[in-house]
Amino acid sequence: MRNAFIEELTTLAEARDNIALIVGDLGYSVIEEFADCFPDRFINAGVAEQNMTGLAAGMASEGYHVFTYSIANFPTFRCAEQIRNDVDHHRLPVTVVAVGGGVAYGALGYSHHAVQDYALMRAMPNMVIAAPGDPLETRACLRWLVDNPGPSYLRLGKAGEPRFHDSIPDVAPGQWVPVREGGGDDILLSTGAALGAAIARAEGRPVWSLPLWSMAAKIQQPGQVARHARVTTLEDHLADGGFGSWLTEAVAGTPAAACIQPIALSSEVCDMVAGQSTLNRIGGLTL
Amino acid sequence: MKETPIIAAGLHDTRSLAQRIRGQALRMVTRAKASHIGSALSIADIVAVLYGRALRVSPAAPRHPERDRFILSKGHACVAIYAALAETGFIDGSLLETYGADGSMLMAHISHKVPGAEFSTGALGHGLPFGTGKAMAAKLRGESWRTVVLTSDGEWGEGSNWEAALFAAHHGLDNLVCIIDYNKLQSLKSVDETLRLEPLHSKFEAFGWAVREVDGHDHEALTKLLEGSPWEAGKPMMLIAHTIKGKGVSFMENKVEWHYRNPTPELLDAALAEIEGACGNA
Numbered sequence: 001m002r003n004a005f006i007e008e009l010t011t012l013a014e015a016r017d018n019i020a021l022i023v024g025d026l027g028y029s030v031i032e033e034f035a036d037c038f039p040d041r042f043i044n045a046g047v048a049e050q051n052m053t054g055l056a057a058g059m060a061s062e063g064y065h066v067f068t069y070s071i072a073n074f075p076t077f078r079c080a081e082q083i084r085n086d087v088d089h090h091r092l093p094v095t096v097v098a099v100g101g102g103v104a105y106g107a108l109g110y111s112h113h114a115v116q117d118y119a120l121m122r123a124m125p126n127m128v129i130a131a132p133g134d135p136l137e138t139r140a141c142l143r144w145l146v147d148n149p150g151p152s153y154l155r156l157g158k159a160g161e162p163r164f165h166d167s168i169p170d171v172a173p174g175q176w177v178p179v180r181e182g183g184g185d186d187i188l189l190s191t192g193a194a195l196g197a198a199i200a201r202a203e204g205r206p207v208w209s210l211p212l213w214s215m216a217a218k219i220q221q222p223g224q225v226a227r228h229a230r231v232t233t234l235e236d237h238l239a240d241g242g243f244g245s246w247l248t249e250a251v252a253g254t255p256a257a258a259c260i261q262p263i264a265l266s267s268e269v270c271d272m273v274a275g276q277s278t279l280n281r282i283g284g285l286t287l
Numbered sequence: 288m289k290e291t292p293i294i295a296a297g298l299h300d301t302r303s304l305a306q307r308i309r310g311q312a313l314r315m316v317t318r319a320k321a322s323h324i325g326s327a328l329s330i331a332d333i334v335a336v337l338y339g340r341a342l343r344v345s346p347a348a349p350r351h352p353e354r355d356r357f358i359l360s361k362g363h364a365c366v367a368i369y370a371a372l373a374e375t376g377f378i379d380g381s382l383l384e385t386y387g388a389d390g391s392m393l394m395a396h397i398s399h400k401v402p403g404a405e406f407s408t409g410a411l412g413h414g415l416p417f418g419t420g421k422a423m424a425a426k427l428r429g430e431s432w433r434t435v436v437l438t439s440d441g442e443w444g445e446g447s448n449w450e451a452a453l454f455a456a457h458h459g460l461d462n463l464v465c466i467i468d469y470n471k472l473q474s475l476k477s478v479d480e481t482l483r484l485e486p487l488h489s490k491f492e493a494f495g496w497a498v499r500e501v502d503g504h505d506h507e508a509l510t511k512l513l514e515g516s517p518w519e520a521g522k523p524m525m526l527i528a529h530t531i532k533g534k535g536v537s538f539m540e541n542k543v544e545w546h547y548r549n550p551t552p553e554l555l556d557a558a559l560a561e562i563e564g565a566c567g568n569a
Binding site for chain 2: 040041043045046048050051053054055056057058059060061062063064081082085086089090
């Protein structure tokens with residue numbers, strides 16, 4: 001995903017001279033392509049995420065669309081107030097990019113696990129969360145974010161994720177994207193890198209992905225949920241404050257509310273050191 | 288096509304402007320029963336020099352692309368800015384009467400929704416990183432406007448300010464001015480008793496900034512330092528402005544309690560009499 005991200009960003013930046021990338025001293029062997037092509041729009045802010053984010057907001061207020069880039073919690077929780085006040089409140093075009101969504105950095109431990117990031121980001125009223133499920137959704141999300149500049153969060157896995165789409169899908173906030181056809185009205189809906197787990201657990205059921213969502217996109221959900229008898233959500237994030245919770249809140253008080261069954265990571269994974277696939281299994285996302 | 292107004296520094300009598308800022312600030316906090324009058328009086332002279340002389344801004348074009356950008360990082364002192372914006376024509380003076388009222392544009396921390404205000408603050412340690420981003424944008428595009436950030440002293444406890452201080456020096460942002468309102472009083476006690484900043488001058492020099500100290504109530508000295516070009520090529524500018532919290536009202540000066548208290552109508556009259564009297568004698 002991160003390779004699809006940097007390739008796509010570099011391509012987009014050729015056409016749009018206001019795209020800038022600021023990294024928090026991370027991105028070795030990823031960001032060089034962008035840095036080499038656009039040295040005047042690439043900044044390494046150093047190990048200083050609060051300044052990185054405030055700086056990004058300042059540049060965004062002068063016409064740049066700034067992408068801040070770091071691992072997991074560093075560009076999110078470390079600078080949560082800068083995202084809340086400087087970026088989201090001012091509705092500035094800053095896209096916070098985190099690599100290592102979920103437990104992608106398994107053995108690096110809890111400091112590097114992003115399992116509460118949706119909870120943080122979806123509490124921001126103007127924030128669009130982009131959580132692509134494969135490299136093609138990554139490209140689709142990035143194009144949408146650049147065409148619709150505003151406060152946004154792009155959550156990537158690492159590298160080498162499989163492709164689940166044949167071509168770049170159409171994406172829009174709140175709009176479910178079909179991934180696998182299947183029989184019946186019992187469906188799976190994933191966000192982010194949990195798409196692989198959804199496909200593995202499908203057993204012939206239809207699989208959908210929701211790579212773009214936001215507070216504002218809740219309004220579209222009751223209608224989409226109501227078309228199905230059961231919607232099982234999947235995410236590599238804790239249940240509390242996550243994607244399943246978001247969807248449940250979105251349909252609360254409607255007849256569709258009883259249809260939703262969230263599958264998320266158990267908080268057990270927060271105390272464990274293991275590879276991503278092991279943590280996803282122990283956490284209950286995969287079988 | 289509509290002609291863009293020429294952007295130039297104001298030509299106000301800064302002493303008279305400072306007096307009117309103080310008077311409006313006192314009226315606003317009294318009416319709204321709001322806090323932070325001491326913090327606003329502390330910066331009234333700096334703000335008067337900025338809006339009256341030093342900043343290239345125009346009320347006719349508050350978003351003019353070549354304007355200087357001013358950011359109040361100590362957002363709690365916003366009444367001084369709202370007053371300056373009203374006195375220099377950015378907003379209607381009658382708007383000040385709504386300060387802090389339900390539904391008012393003028394909330395009790397500076398708001399970017401007010402014409403002429405660039406950035407909402409209220410949480411400390413946000414103005415300098417944001418201003419650094421603006422200064423960086425100007426540098427990258429070869430534009431000649433400046434960014435001026437006004438911080439408190441207590442907010443230098445925030446690590447984000449020191450991150451920005453490293454960044455601005457590393458990138459040679461000599462189009463960035465940071466003013467510290469060094470009144471030496473924080474929320475509970477003095478800066479020295481809370482989290483010592485001294486030696487401040489040499490700290491910033493060591494960080495790679497051009498540093499100057501000034502009496503933050505001396506209009507001539509402030510004007511000289513805040514007008515014009517970089518002090519040292521390739522270095523961001525740090526102006527340590529020695530100020531008195533509550534300046535201009537004898538019973539508020541250097542008193543922690545006036546970080547919070549709002550004046551009674553009697554105390555407002557006494558304060559206004561002092562300020563108006565002081566100007567008459569100047």
